[in-house]
Amino acid sequence: xxxxxxxxxxxxxxxxxxNALLVLGVYLGVAFVSDTYFLLYAxxxxxxxxxxxxxxxxxxxxxxxYARTLPVKTWQLVGCKYILGLSFMAxxxxxxxxxxxxxxxxxxxxxxxxxxxxLAGCLASFSVVLVYYAISFPLSYKIGSSxxxxxxxxxxxxxxxxxxxxxxSGLVPTQSLAALGAMSDAQGMLxxxxxxxAALLVFAISWAISTQIYRRKAY
Numbered sequence: 001x002x003x004x005x006x007x008x009x010x011x012x013x014x015x016x017x018x019n020a021l022l023v024l025g026v027y028l029g030v031a032f033v034s035d036t037y038f039l040l041y042a043x044x045x046x047x048x049x050x051x052x053x054x055x056x057x058x059x060x061x062x063x064x065x066y067a068r069t070l071p072v073k074t075w076q077l078v079g080c081k082y083i084l085g086l087s088f089m090a091x092x093x094x095x096x097x098x099x100x101x102x103x104x105x106x107x108x109x110x111x112x113x114x115x116x117x118x119l120a121g122c123l124a125s126f127s128v129v130l131v132y133y134a135i136s137f138p139l140s141y142k143i144g145s146s147x148x149x150x151x152x153x154x155x156x157x158x159x160x161x162x163x164x165x166x167x168x169s170g171l172v173p174t175q176s177l178a179a180l181g182a183m184s185d186a187q188g189m190l191x192x193x194x195x196x197x198a199a200l201l202v203f204a205i206s207w208a209i210s211t212q213i214y215r216r217k218a219y
């Protein structure tokens with residue numbers, strides 16, 4: 001399995017190294033000038049996108065026809081994409097946090113005071129991105145990576161739209177939002193930790209679903 005991870009890792013580095021450095025520089029510059037961390041959190045989504053594109057490369061090169069002849073199990077062939085995706089997304093979190101610290105230092109703000117809010121933003125973004133790719137991977141294996149991209153956008157739009165309708169319709173009491181706002185920093189971090197854990201579970205379930213799809217698919 002280490003060979004599979006190495007193959008995808010080298011593919012990403014050779015294909016997107018300059019792109020990642022350019023985007024990192026632009027995001028850092030805009031975040032510094034605008035004094036907002038939103039773009040920093042977008043790095044988490046971008047880093048998760050690179051491993052997903054390996055599926056498109058595999059489709060174009062008919063890699064899976066060859067991969068089926070290798071002495072590796074199906075869950076390993078699929079799992080290397082998930083492990084790489086999780087690693088890159090976690091790396092995106094680390095980069096976002098580091099860039100936030102650098103901005104705070106450059107603007108002479110107390111790093112310790114800003115760090116909890118930066119961490120909370122990273123965890124919230126990480127959780128959303130995990131769910132996004134938990135939907136993307138199975139669909140990519142099922143219908144192909146190009147069709148999956150537009151489908152996932154529609155699914156995510158429907159999910160966020162459903163949440164918006166729930167709050168606007170009054171089905172979710174406004175007191176619940178007030179309770180969230182009244183949480184202490186420690187309680188908020190515990191909640192985010194729970195949400196992140198749930199997102200990781202969804203990602204693991206997605207791995208199992210993708211493995212079943214891949215096992216039954218004819219190449």
